[in-house]
Amino acid sequence: MQKSKRIYLDYAATTPVLPDIADFAKKVMLEEFGNPSSLHEEGRKAKACKEKAREIIAKAIGAEKDEIFFTSGGTEADHLALLGIARALKSKGNHIITSAIEHSAVLGACEILKEEGFRTTYLQPTKEGLIEPEALEKAIQKETILISMMMANNEIGTIQPIQELAQIAKSKGIFFHTDAVQAFPHIKLDVNALSVDALSISAHKIYAPKGAGALYLRKGTPFLPPIRGGEQERKMRPGTENIPGIAAFGKAVEILEKERKSDSAKSLMLRNSLEDGLFKALDDLILNGHKEKRIPNNLNITFRHADGESLLMYLDLNGIACSMGSACSAGAVEPSHVLLAIGRTPFEAKSSIRFTFGKFSEKSDVEQVLNLLPPFVKQLRSASATGRFA
Numbered sequence: 001m002q003k004s005k006r007i008y009l010d011y012a013a014t015t016p017v018l019p020d021i022a023d024f025a026k027k028v029m030l031e032e033f034g035n036p037s038s039l040h041e042e043g044r045k046a047k048a049c050k051e052k053a054r055e056i057i058a059k060a061i062g063a064e065k066d067e068i069f070f071t072s073g074g075t076e077a078d079h080l081a082l083l084g085i086a087r088a089l090k091s092k093g094n095h096i097i098t099s100a101i102e103h104s105a106v107l108g109a110c111e112i113l114k115e116e117g118f119r120t121t122y123l124q125p126t127k128e129g130l131i132e133p134e135a136l137e138k139a140i141q142k143e144t145i146l147i148s149m150m151m152a153n154n155e156i157g158t159i160q161p162i163q164e165l166a167q168i169a170k171s172k173g174i175f176f177h178t179d180a181v182q183a184f185p186h187i188k189l190d191v192n193a194l195s196v197d198a199l200s201i202s203a204h205k206i207y208a209p210k211g212a213g214a215l216y217l218r219k220g221t222p223f224l225p226p227i228r229g230g231e232q233e234r235k236m237r238p239g240t241e242n243i244p245g246i247a248a249f250g251k252a253v254e255i256l257e258k259e260r261k262s263d264s265a266k267s268l269m270l271r272n273s274l275e276d277g278l279f280k281a282l283d284d285l286i287l288n289g290h291k292e293k294r295i296p297n298n299l300n301i302t303f304r305h306a307d308g309e310s311l312l313m314y315l316d317l318n319g320i321a322c323s324m325g326s327a328c329s330a331g332a333v334e335p336s337h338v339l340l341a342i343g344r345t346p347f348e349a350k351s352s353i354r355f356t357f358g359k360f361s362e363k364s365d366v367e368q369v370l371n372l373l374p375p376f377v378k379q380l381r382s383a384s385a386t387g388r389f390a
Contacts, residue, residue: 008360075103078103149178285303301352
C-alpha cells in the first residue's frame with residue numbers, strides 16, 4: 001500500500017531545499033572545496049563562489065557588495081548587529097529600543113547586553129501586532145543608541161512600518177536594525193528606501209540549505225566585532241566560511257527575485273482559502289495578526305476551548321505538518337510571548353496554530369485540512385465541555 005503524501009504547512013519554520021539548489025550546493029561542495037582564505041587556485045575558486053553570492057545578495061537588497069557579511073543564519077546575524085553596534089556605541093549611551101514581539105534571537109541579544117549594563121525598552125504592540133510610530137517616538141531617550149524592529153513577525157505575520165520607524169530613528173541620529181528573515185521571501189527589500197543601517201536575512205527561509213545567513217551593515221555604522229580570531233569577512237565575522245551554503249544562498253536569492261511575486265500570490269490565495277473555510281466551519285476562532293498588513297503565507301488562528309498541542313498532534317498523525325509558533329521555541333512550555341503581547345490569555349495562546357504556505361503548497365492541502373480539522377476541534381470542545389479534558 002502506497003504511503004500518502006505528507007502535507008507541509010510550516011514554511012515559516014524552514015523551507016524544503018529546491019532540487020536545483022541542492023544540486024548546485026553539492027557541485028560547489030565537491031568542486032570548490034578549497035579554503036577561501038588560501039592563496040592557491042583551490043582557495044581562489046572557493047573565494048570566487050563566495051564573492052559571486054555576495055554580489056547577488058547585495059544587488060537584491062539595494063546594498064553595496066562590501067556591506068554584506070555572511071553568517072551561519074538569521075540568529076547570528078541578529079546577534080552580530082545588536083552586540084556589534086551597541087558595544088561600539090557604549091560611550092555614547094546605553095539604551096536600546098525593541099518590541100515585545102521580536103524573535104528570540106533579538107530578545108536573547110538584549111539579555112546579553114543587559115548583563116553588560118545596557119537598558120532595553122520593549123514596545124508593546126497593538127492587538128493586531130503593530131508597533132505604532134508614536135510609541136517609538138515616546139520611548140526614545142537621550143541615551144538611546146540603537147533600535148531593532150522585525151519587519152514581519154515570524155508567528156503572526158504582521159508587517160511593521162519599518163520605513164517610518166527607521167526614519168524616526170534617522171531623524172534622531174539613532175542606528176536602526178531590522179530582522180527581515182520572515183519578510184525577505186515575500187517583500188522586495190531596498191535598504192536605502194527603508195533607511196535601515198542593518199538588516200538580517202537567512203538562507204533556509206528561501207529554499208536553500210540551513211547554515212547560511214547574511215547581515216547587511218551600512219557603511220559607516222559603528223561596529224565592534226563580537227567574535228574575534230580571524231581575517232574572514234574583513235574581520236567582522238571570523239571563521240572559515242560555509243562556501244556551499246553561501247553559494248546556494250546566492251542561487252536561492254536569484255530564484256527568489258524571479259519568482260517572489262508569483263509564489264506570494266499563490267500563497268495568499270491558499271492562505272485566504274483556508275482562513276475563510278475555517279471561519280465558516282467553526283465559531284470561537286480568533287485571527288492572530290493584522291488582517292491586511294500580514295505576509296501572504298501566514299495564518300495564525302486561536303481555536304478557543306481546544307488544546308493546541310492536541311490539534312497539532314492530530315494533524316501530524318494525519319500527515320499534516322504545521323506548528324504552534326516559532327520553531328526556535330517549540331520545546332518551550334510557556335505560551336507564546338508574541339500571542340500574550342497581543343492580548344491572548346495563556347490558554348488561548350496554547351490553543352493557537354500557525355499554518356504557513358510556500359512554493360509546494362497545493363489547493364488539495366487546504367481541502368485536506370478543512371476535511372480533518374473542524375470535526376476534531378468540535379470533538380475536543382465537546383470532550384472538554386463534558387469534563388473529560390477538564
